[in-house]
Amino acid sequence: MIRFVSENVNQTEELGKKIASVLKGTEVLAMFGDLGAGKTAFTRGLASGLGFKCGVSSPTFAIVNEYSAKFNIYHFDMYRITSEDDLYSTGFYDYLDNGVIVIEWSENIEYALDDKAIRIKIEKSDDENVRIFTIEGLDDYENIIA
Numbered sequence: 001m002i003r004f005v006s007e008n009v010n011q012t013e014e015l016g017k018k019i020a021s022v023l024k025g026t027e028v029l030a031m032f033g034d035l036g037a038g039k040t041a042f043t044r045g046l047a048s049g050l051g052f053k054c055g056v057s058s059p060t061f062a063i064v065n066e067y068s069a070k071f072n073i074y075h076f077d078m079y080r081i082t083s084e085d086d087l088y089s090t091g092f093y094d095y096l097d098n099g100v101i102v103i104e105w106s107e108n109i110e111y112a113l114d115d116k117a118i119r120i121k122i123e124k125s126d127d128e129n130v131r132i133f134t135i136e137g138l139d140d141y142e143n144i145i146a
């Protein structure tokens, strides 16, 4: 398990970039955390690390944004997904194994995650710029945070 304390939004983006550098192309990264936790900021860093230089924002209404980079990236926002039928309709199951899947509001679809999913919990703290990351399911973590 990795614990990482981010002191500002840039450090969160940098963490996303570092994690991008160890991805093989079909990982599922499931993020947990409230509004404003930094899920989109982390995803922006990750996409940038994979060579995607355009805008990254929460796909709250679109549900999924696709970014074409070193790997295809499927960026989901599950905020409005409240049933398994909803999830099925997003095409989520078709995207698995076709690219890197990054999920905001994984709380809503936790039943659909398998054991291989990389779980990223982001918590706010008393300091408004500090976020505590807890990451499970990622190997080689010494190299990532170093």
Ligand SMILES: Nc1ncnc2c1ncn2[C@@H]1O[C@H](COP(=O)(O)OP(=O)(O)O)[C@@H](O)[C@H]1O
Pocket (backbone or CB within 6 Å): 006, 007, 008, 009, 010, 011, 012, 033, 034, 035, 036, 037, 038, 039, 040, 041, 042, 058, 104, 128, 129, 130, 131
């Ligand atoms: N350490 C930090 N990491 C990430 N975001 C931070 C941090 N400190 C402050 N922020 C701010 O918190 C907000 C995070 O927004 P965003 O990434 O859209 O969150 P989410 O997608 O989880 O709702 C941004 O306004 C960002 O500037």
Ligand SMILES: [Mg+2]
Pocket (backbone or CB within 6 Å): 039, 040, 057, 058, 104
């Ligand atoms: Mg977001």
